[in-house]
Amino acid sequence: MSGIPHVLAVAGSDPSGGAGVQADIKSIMACGGYGMAALTALTAQSTQGVSAVHAPPTGFLRQQLDTLASDVRIDAVKIGMLGTAAAIDTVSAWLDALPERPPVVLDPVMVATSGDRLLDPEAERALHGLIARADVVTPNLPELAALVDEPVARDWGVALRQVRGLAARHDVLVLAKGGHLDGPRCPDALVGPDGPIATFDDERIPTTSTHGTGCSLSSALATLYARERDWPWATRLARAWVRRAIEAADALDVGRPGGHGPLHHAHALWSGERPPRRSAEPDAWWEDIAALRRELDEVWFVRQLADGSLDPARFAAYLEQDALYLGAYARLLERASELAPDSAESAFWAEAARRCVTEELALHRSYLAPGGADDGSSPHAAAPSAETAAYLAHLERAAQAGDHAVLVAALLPCFWLYQDLGARLASVSREGHPYAEWLDAYGDPGFASATAEAIAWTRRAARAASDDRVARMRAAFETSCRHELAFFAQTGATTP
Incomplete structure (x- = not known):
């Protein structure tokens, strides 16, 4: 890959702009990529939660994917909300039909920040077939629990055990995220079948503006890997970018009190920074x-x-x-x-x-x-x-x-x-x-x-x-x- 990475987001729509393909496109652009999107679902949602989900016909989803792939280079794919087992099977079949599969980051969107379930049980079971086709999977702790059929982890040690089991089952990398844990620290780890390959630990950011965090992180990760070709460094850069987007989020003042506001995806661009680059990091x-x-x-x-x-x-x-x-x-x-x-x-x-x-x-x-x-x-x-x-x-x-x-x-x-x-x-x-x-x-x-x-x-x-x-x-x-x-x-x- 040379030049600007072309990144495809396969996900649902969020009309409030904080999550879904809206957040994906913003994240891809902020991280230096050209964003594209194939819609898998339409939602009625805001910072207060999801009130309805509509899934277009899977034939139309496949037509979006085939039309795009026939014309535009795809350097990485981020997959988010799929909604149904049929949509999951459609995306899996499309990936299998590509002459050369690009790097795939799968955010298994099953539970929204508000706590709403976004996949039906049949789709949750079908998701494992798609996980095996991904390079990195980025579940939050409730989603991780659903994928390994265990209670939600309440401490980091249990979370690491669960995520290592998922990584070994499908031979993929899994980004374990500690955002749902209690306490002043927020640990993350990029884990393979043999255990962690990169660990991160930061102070928790006191804010309710976390709507679309998983969407944004996975899109940033796909974009930065397409440029850096290094999963630990892409993860490090993506995490740092998302954390600063969360820190700056309250300035946007989106939504009524009591909800979860969006990240400030343009925070770095508006402050004069370039997209994240390993070359620009003294570390x-x-x-x-x-x-x-x-x-x-x-x-x-x-x-x-x-x-x-x-x-x-x-x-x-x-x-x-x-x-x-x-x-x-x-x-x-x-x-x-x-x-x-x-x-x-x-x-x-x-x-x-x-x-x-x-x-x-x-x-x-x-x-x-x-x-x-x-x-x-x-x-x-x-x-x-x-x-x-x-x-x-x-x-x-x-x-x-x-x-x-x-x-x-x-x-x-x-x-x-x-x-x-x-x-x-x-x-x-x-x-x-x-x-x-x-x-x-x-x-x-x-x-x-x-x-x-x-x-x-x-x-x-x-x-x-x-x-x-x-x-x-x-x-x-x-x-x-x-x-x-x-x-x-x-x-x-x-x-x-």
Whole structure:
């Protein structure tokens, strides 16, 4: 598949616009696809519930599907409400007749958010044949219970057992959704026959605007898989998009009190974001440098720092270079503050610059003899090594280009790699450790919080950026990571 993914929603209609094919089309578009729809049922429903369902003849459903498939490329199919056993059999037969079956996401719409049953018993039994033709199935907990013929799960462990059984029965992936559970957390898991392959856990969003959540999530998942070709990442992106659509939903003010309002499907588009992309997620960049992070762990300096065997002279030589780096880094953080698009982000980078000077550089100086290295202003300061000079030159080029998004991406590894290293060294015993204070600084909860915020600001910039700009951001990030590795492993005065 190349270009914009063409995604077909096979589902019922919701005249209120919150669920059904109306929600499907909105979700597909918001996630960067071209949406199409074949109607399986007409409903009379609103935010208050469903009052009637009408199923058109299945012959007409098949005609819709055949006509579309003869003309338009179909990169993914989302199947929602089917209504009757005859409709289910019709869709199954159509999928079997395709020369090449596209990826299929099946949302087994059996129980509406309001609690209304949307499938008759015969159709519920027929649904298992269609599940076997799907790639991913996305039931809520009441639907899952109906599919495995058990009581509705009241805890996450029971839900995972039920969903694994369904996955094994049909050899499919099943997205277990914890939205119907009680409690402050909302866990989800993408589960295969052998168990979970991706797990997610977030705080529950306090809102009644959840009408069409299942429709929207499954359509987003189909669209994002058609683009990303990776089910765990498509799930991750789809969940994040839906959660933000729920968070923004109350602003729409649709329906009377007491009902379930719709999601805000256009929330990201209206705030200037691009459709969800793995390439625009800093977590994906971090995942893709896993080999570099493993290499960093094996650097002699890191190993000797961790076990306390690092020679003090070599540690001092490292701190001299790091002090030179931090002095320049603080000035670059100030530049990021100047370029920031709003006052909140500007304040964050300015505070990071202040902490860099008043806390980190102060810690470095406490390890060094009077007259030793500082931020480069002292006449006794060491000269920058080749590695230090190369790293700073890279950051300076990012700053001189004047592109805020690229600059913060370049600055991010100095937060993230040090925080990650500090967190993993947290288990090192501090008793008698010669570098305990340094280890504590990078394992500090305040530094972890600042790192999370730096990631969040970078993520915001990437989500709004063009593909070309995201590519420059990612390149700047990866280059900084390579410089970090070289900085730790640098030769010269610090050669073991």
